[in-house]
Amino acid sequence: MKNWNIKMNMKFGKLAVALALLALAWIPGAQAQQDDAEMIRRIYDLALTEGKAYDWLSHLTNQIGGRLSGSVQAQQAVDYTRKEMEALGLDRVWLQPVMVPKWVRGTPEFAYIESTPGHTNNVPICALGGSVATPPAGIKAPVVEVRSFEELADLGREGVAGKIVFFNRPMDPTLIHTFQAYGGSVNQRHGGAAEAARYGAVGVIVRSMNLRLDDHPHTGSMSYGDLPADQQIPAAAISTNGAELLSTTLKLNPDIQFYFKQNCRQMEEVLSYNVIGEIKGSEHPEEYMVVGGHLDSWDLGSGAHDDGAGCVQSMEVLRLLVKAGYKPRHTLRAVMFMNEENGLRGGTKYAEEAQKNRETHVFALESDSGGFTPRGFTFDCTDAAFSKISQWEPLFMPYLDLQLSRGGGGADIGPLKPQGLILAGMRPDSQRYFDYHHAETDTFDAVNRRELELGAAAMTSLIYLADKTGFDGLTGTQGR
Amino acid sequence: MKNWNIKMNMKFGKLAVALALLALAWIPGAQAQQDDAEMIRRIYDLALTEGKAYDWLSHLTNQIGGRLSGSVQAQQAVDYTRKEMEALGLDRVWLQPVMVPKWVRGTPEFAYIESTPGHTNNVPICALGGSVATPPAGIKAPVVEVRSFEELADLGREGVAGKIVFFNRPMDPTLIHTFQAYGGSVNQRHGGAAEAARYGAVGVIVRSMNLRLDDHPHTGSMSYGDLPADQQIPAAAISTNGAELLSTTLKLNPDIQFYFKQNCRQMEEVLSYNVIGEIKGSEHPEEYMVVGGHLDSWDLGSGAHDDGAGCVQSMEVLRLLVKAGYKPRHTLRAVMFMNEENGLRGGTKYAEEAQKNRETHVFALESDSGGFTPRGFTFDCTDAAFSKISQWEPLFMPYLDLQLSRGGGGADIGPLKPQGLILAGMRPDSQRYFDYHHAETDTFDAVNRRELELGAAAMTSLIYLADKTGFDGLTGTQGR
Numbered sequence: 001m002k003n004w005n006i007k008m009n010m011k012f013g014k015l016a017v018a019l020a021l022l023a024l025a026w027i028p029g030a031q032a033q034q035d036d037a038e039m040i041r042r043i044y045d046l047a048l049t050e051g052k053a054y055d056w057l058s059h060l061t062n063q064i065g066g067r068l069s070g071s072v073q074a075q076q077a078v079d080y081t082r083k084e085m086e087a088l089g090l091d092r093v094w095l096q097p098v099m100v101p102k103w104v105r106g107t108p109e110f111a112y113i114e115s116t117p118g119h120t121n122n123v124p125i126c127a128l129g130g131s132v133a134t135p136p137a138g139i140k141a142p143v144v145e146v147r148s149f150e151e152l153a154d155l156g157r158e159g160v161a162g163k164i165v166f167f168n169r170p171m172d173p174t175l176i177h178t179f180q181a182y183g184g185s186v187n188q189r190h191g192g193a194a195e196a197a198r199y200g201a202v203g204v205i206v207r208s209m210n211l212r213l214d215d216h217p218h219t220g221s222m223s224y225g226d227l228p229a230d231q232q233i234p235a236a237a238i239s240t241n242g243a244e245l246l247s248t249t250l251k252l253n254p255d256i257q258f259y260f261k262q263n264c265r266q267m268e269e270v271l272s273y274n275v276i277g278e279i280k281g282s283e284h285p286e287e288y289m290v291v292g293g294h295l296d297s298w299d300l301g302s303g304a305h306d307d308g309a310g311c312v313q314s315m316e317v318l319r320l321l322v323k324a325g326y327k328p329r330h331t332l333r334a335v336m337f338m339n340e341e342n343g344l345r346g347g348t349k350y351a352e353e354a355q356k357n358r359e360t361h362v363f364a365l366e367s368d369s370g371g372f373t374p375r376g377f378t379f380d381c382t383d384a385a386f387s388k389i390s391q392w393e394p395l396f397m398p399y400l401d402l403q404l405s406r407g408g409g410g411a412d413i414g415p416l417k418p419q420g421l422i423l424a425g426m427r428p429d430s431q432r433y434f435d436y437h438h439a440e441t442d443t444f445d446a447v448n449r450r451e452l453e454l455g456a457a458a459m460t461s462l463i464y465l466a467d468k469t470g471f472d473g474l475t476g477t478q479g480r
Numbered sequence: 481m482k483n484w485n486i487k488m489n490m491k492f493g494k495l496a497v498a499l500a501l502l503a504l505a506w507i508p509g510a511q512a513q514q515d516d517a518e519m520i521r522r523i524y525d526l527a528l529t530e531g532k533a534y535d536w537l538s539h540l541t542n543q544i545g546g547r548l549s550g551s552v553q554a555q556q557a558v559d560y561t562r563k564e565m566e567a568l569g570l571d572r573v574w575l576q577p578v579m580v581p582k583w584v585r586g587t588p589e590f591a592y593i594e595s596t597p598g599h600t601n602n603v604p605i606c607a608l609g610g611s612v613a614t615p616p617a618g619i620k621a622p623v624v625e626v627r628s629f630e631e632l633a634d635l636g637r638e639g640v641a642g643k644i645v646f647f648n649r650p651m652d653p654t655l656i657h658t659f660q661a662y663g664g665s666v667n668q669r670h671g672g673a674a675e676a677a678r679y680g681a682v683g684v685i686v687r688s689m690n691l692r693l694d695d696h697p698h699t700g701s702m703s704y705g706d707l708p709a710d711q712q713i714p715a716a717a718i719s720t721n722g723a724e725l726l727s728t729t730l731k732l733n734p735d736i737q738f739y740f741k742q743n744c745r746q747m748e749e750v751l752s753y754n755v756i757g758e759i760k761g762s763e764h765p766e767e768y769m770v771v772g773g774h775l776d777s778w779d780l781g782s783g784a785h786d787d788g789a790g791c792v793q794s795m796e797v798l799r800l801l802v803k804a805g806y807k808p809r810h811t812l813r814a815v816m817f818m819n820e821e822n823g824l825r826g827g828t829k830y831a832e833e834a835q836k837n838r839e840t841h842v843f844a845l846e847s848d849s850g851g852f853t854p855r856g857f858t859f860d861c862t863d864a865a866f867s868k869i870s871q872w873e874p875l876f877m878p879y880l881d882l883q884l885s886r887g888g889g890g891a892d893i894g895p896l897k898p899q900g901l902i903l904a905g906m907r908p909d910s911q912r913y914f915d916y917h918h919a920e921t922d923t924f925d926a927v928n929r930r931e932l933e934l935g936a937a938a939m940t941s942l943i944y945l946a947d948k949t950g951f952d953g954l955t956g957t958q959g960r
Contacts, residue, residue, distance in 0.1 A: 044654065044656070045654045048653045048654050049653055049654060173528045173529055173930070174524065174525045174528050174529060176524070176878060176879055176880060176934070178930075211930060212929065373853075373909050373911050375880075398656060399656055400656060400855075401883065403881065429853050429909060431853050431928060431930045431931050431934065432928050432930075432931070435928070448911060448912050448915070449692065450653070450658075450691060450911045450912075451911050451912070454656070454911065
């Protein structure tokens with residue numbers, strides 16, 4: 001398109017009207033709204049002209065890479081983010097020790113479909129996080145395809161024993177919000193092996209949590225629940241194209257065999273850290289507001305969207321507030337949580353320490369849905385707090401009209417919930433997220449600089465508003 | 481992130497409330513709203529489960545490629561889209577002849593910065609569309625950098641004559657809507673050569689219209705206005721990284737020389753076509769509603785976002801309506817306009833023919849802002865029409881909460897405006913658009929399938945609503 005006369009007056013018109021109405025209806029607050037509008041403009045200008053998030057993300061992904069809990073890369077990421085936050089002139093930067101599980105993938109997995117003896121098709125698989133290994137020679141067995149735990153139960157032991165169970169329920173493409181589609185399918189990955197083992201299956205293959213047809217298997221956490229160790233069976237994800245091939249081959253010949261081999265294993269727990277940067281509050285230093293993401297990632301790809309983006313955006317929040325000359329009233333922390341993916345130990349430890357040290361947390365924001373164009377924030381809080389928060393919406397109109405809605409916060413900040421604080425979640429555009437999620441495709445080039453920066457600016461603006469406004473008497477565990 | 485219990489209740493709660501309110505406030509219309517909601521759900525389901533837009537786009541881009549007006553590829557695209565529309569079971573598919581300019585790039589351009597004699601740095605450039613060639617041996621001259629036509633005027637003939645003018649005003653990254661940033665910079669590309677020639681410049685180099693720093697020059701149309709042929713000077717775009725290098729080099733040494741060579745040229749006009757598919761209206765066959773994109777593209781890249789996306793989405797509108805079993809009341813047309821990029825001949829011809837054949841057009845929608853996640857539509861229409869259109873907004877809440885706002889339609893449908901019809905423009909997320917726009921990066925892999933399909937579904941829903949509602953007495957040239 002070459003149309004350079006395009007009118008972009010829509011949002012600005014709406015903002016002008018909104019601000020005018022606010023000014024008329026609420027004269028005492030008009031100046032405050034004007035100040036807020038100016039501060040937010042400054043934050044966005046800084047983020048978009050001299051942002052650091054993208055450079056930080058380049059280092060985390062291109063120089064360090066995948067950062068699975070307990071890995072050398074996870075430790076490098078701890079050291080790197082500490083060093084970078086130390087350079088920001090914050091009041092305090094420190095490491096919070098936490099023991100984390102260490103699961104290692106081992107040598108690359110290998111799998112094939114054997115249509116008839118000697119005729120094989122290799123298919124891309126990867127072990128699910130937390131899975132046991134196959135025997136050293138691998139497993140070869142007939143396959144039974146199911147779409148749900150109910151189908152599995154209907155087959156019963158006679159239909160399943162001695163076989164590999166292939167869970168092949170795709171993410172539902174008609175769900176507009178892709179996280180809903182994920183929520184509707186991920187039980188196969190998380191609990192499929194435990195379910196199948198109860199019926200005597202020898203292994204589990206799960207269709208990757210991916211809305212695209214491609215050749216990349218997507219890993220992710222699984223759990224055997226209370227299944228004794230000697231009954232645990234290996235579980236792997238197969239790429240969506242591989243799943244289609246396997247399903248079609250099974251339809252043509254239900255007697256095919258599937259072979260796979262993986263030598264992943266769970267090691268001893270190791271010491272790791274949450275990385276925390278803090279600016280002391282000028283008026284309420286004893287009240288804490290947190291912004292965070294998780295520093296660990298899966299080992300495939302380099303954890304760019306999940307959740308390098310959330311980490312660098314969280315560091316950027318503090319940096320931008322400092323750059324903008326803002327002195328926070330409450331104590332603000334950026335927290336790089338360790339081990340969200342396969343244990344949530346960092347989030348749990350942070351909440352434990354906050355409890356132990358009697359740190360009152362009033363607000364926590366997590367970014368863990370990718371570094372895409374921001375669409376809004378969701379809030380898990382009291383009605384009274386949400387009613388106050390809703391009043392900020394006009395301020396976000398010029399910045400892609402961000403929506404402030406009720407909804408969840410994030411996994412890492414969840415353990416703080418008993419404190420009754422306000423939990424907030426960053427909600428970017430979700431359409432591309434599962435193209436990359438937990439796969440080797442989650443790399444730096446999948447992140448667009450402006451989208452990442454707009455997210456950081458939105459988060460900074462939200463933290464600014466939360467800090468400036470405060471929530472006296474509006475937090476709590478009732479009415480939410 | 482692994483949080484599969486995430487609550488996505490926000491939009492659905494809002495829709496339920498909106499629909500309930502509508503039902504209470506407007507009982508006679510409640511059933512109609514319910515019917516509309518069901519039809520739109522059907523449209524989205526079809527688009528997301530058995531869409532054709534992505535496959536069509538793959539052919540247009542991967543099998544055909546860049547489709548500059550007058551090229552073999554443009555003709556292949558005409559043949560292909562005609563054939564595909566013929567297979568849809570429409571009432572009529574035909575080609576509308578139109579003469580188009582034919583500009584050819586020739587052999588690849590070549591440029592370098594010469595810091596001192598013998599010390600050169602190659603930089604990536606491409607000729608601007610419509611530019612004349614350099615002399616066969618190229619041009620080597622000193623460079624003067626400016627940021628605006630005002631700076632150029634201040635330099636005057638003594639500062640410019642015999643030099644290459646380097647227009648280096650970047651797109652403004654602080655503008656949230658990237659089309660605004662484009663609008664603020666593109667006069668350098670479009671009119672820079674004509675301005676510089678008036679002061680005796682020998683050539684023009686323009687910083688690419690790109691918000692990213694990278695190595696891809698972005699072409700696009702330019703015009704010499706009424707400048708006589710013997711005063712026309714060659715104009716090229718330089719990649720953003722190249723522009724930074726050139727600017728820095730100039731700061732270190734204002735006496736450097738710049739060399740470039742291009743042998744593009746304007747050929748004789750050739751015959752080409754708009755491609756039109758039509759479904760006859762059941763109640764008002766004499767009233768036309770149009771949905772379109774432009775079939776031509778620049779020759780760099782393969783015109784995936786600009787505007788292969790808009791074309792395949794427009795074809796998909798008719799296909800989805802047929803699939804959904806909808807019988808349009810008005811005559812609906814999908815139009816693949818030819819020559820938007822460097823002449824607008826197709827759009828002009830279409831409007832001329834409509835006028836000549838006394839075809840009353842009441843509604844036209846263009847998609848020419850990329851195949852990204854849809855954010856809304858803009859409307860150029862009477863207040864009365866917009867007031868009716870605004871009532872549809874609740875219907876789009878479950879589908880990413882599309883916003884219906886006042887604003888422009890599109891270049892190709894612009895010539896229809898004197899008819900007083902409603903002009904609508906598709907407005908997707910704009911953050912990544914200028915990463916690809918008019919550059920070799922505008923390829924199939926830059927388009928996400930779901931984003932493209934969501935756009936097609938949104939367009940289909942809008943056309944459905946426009947057709948079903950009608951606009952008796954609401955069109956016109958007054959009050960808009």
